[in-house]
Amino acid sequence: MSEPWMPKPLQSFQGAVMVARHAPVGMITLRGDLDAAEMAAAVKGAVGLAMPAQRRIRSGKRGAVAWMSPDELLLFMDHDRAPVAVDRLDKALAGGHHLAVDVSDARALFTLAGHGVREVIAKGSPADMAPDALPVGEFRRSRIGQVAAAWWLSDAQTLHLVCFRSVGDYMFDWLCVAAARDGLPGFLAV
Amino acid sequence: MLILHCPYCGIHADETELAPGGEAHIRRAGPGSDDTEFENYMFARKNPKGVHFERWRHVHGCGKWFHAARATDTLEVFGTYPAQTTEPPEEILAHIRKRRPDWKGFQG
Incomplete structure (x- = not known):
């Protein structure tokens, strides 16, 4: 189900x-340039999924990634993994204009x-x-x-x-x- | 009931999913302007019966601001377009001229 x-x-x-x-489930708001290769790589690293198309959601074993707006994604994962995932996203996207926030709670x-x-x-x-x-x-x-x-x-x-x-x-x-x-x-x- | 097409997420959004933002394409009267110009910028708004350009925010959706051209008397929507512009795009203007041959044109 x-x-x-x-x-x-x-x-x-x-x-x-x-x-x-x-x-409670882990959720991360991720904003930035969704067309950037770094963004696609960061999402892949966080939930193991490719970038979703406009208004689509991709779901896998480790989590899901949903298209929220032209510059925003919502990542789903285990609640315990979200803080670590935010750190990894910040590292992967360092140097570029982005925002990753743990909104799980x-x-x-x-x-x-x-x-x-x-x-x-x-x-x-x-x-x-x-x-x-x-x-x-x-x-x-x-x-x-x-x-x-x-x-x-x-x-x-x-x-x-x-x-x-x-x-x-x-x-x-x-x-x-x-x-x-x-x-x-x-x-x-x- | 208005239904506007959000140019950012592609949803045909119901009016209750949107927040109105007033008149579009207002040019700020900045430093060097006199009091009348600033007063006009700050307070004077068009209130036409007919073609009107407006700002809307898809507040219960993707959250983006966009512009809409519509008729205040018939609620006909001529089109919507992204907010990253200082005047309506030509295809919107052409469509309005086709629908309203006596329209006087866009005055910024």
Whole structure:
């Protein structure tokens, strides 16, 4: 269900879809020139993955790398590895204009699994959740209610979502209400 | 409801995903300017019925500022373009002239 690098869930809920909140995961905000060869090498060194294309996420055994904006990436990895990874990124990118920050403890990570995951998100977000607008592997930054969040599908029925930890409890409650049994219209079902 | 295409991340962003930034292409009245020029720069804003150039920020997305050309009376969007420019690109202007033949043109 979840990606290999994701920690076990802390809490979960089974409604029309399953909602789980993960234990803290390592996350690094990395900004700089995404076209630079040094950047690609630094990302490869940190999570063993190639640079993602616009709005895409790549996921592997050691972690994941997501495209956040034309000059920003979000790296995922084990929580314990993040501080060391920041040091390595700083070394690899030394001399160039860049920023690497360990944001692990500022974020919450969720997984939703089931037929209706697209509809659960569509209840509270202006993002187009149709399969052709948000294919598997596309990383979408938007909002849920008034809360900033980003999500992607790792397969047709599994959605992962990231938000600020300060609103993590709110997000879990919101997702559970949105995923209530018999609460999905069946409009976007896959 | 406005839907603007973000030129940085390529998302067709809903208005509620964006933050408005007011009029675009404002030229700062710097050192050497007189009080009237500075007052105009600081406070005077266009409020046209029709073609308007605006700044928007994709705040719940990639976070980037971009520019949009749209009509304030019909909400028609003529186009969006990156903010690294001091005036609207020619293709946007050409499209506006096609849609609004009586438009007086861009005045910076």
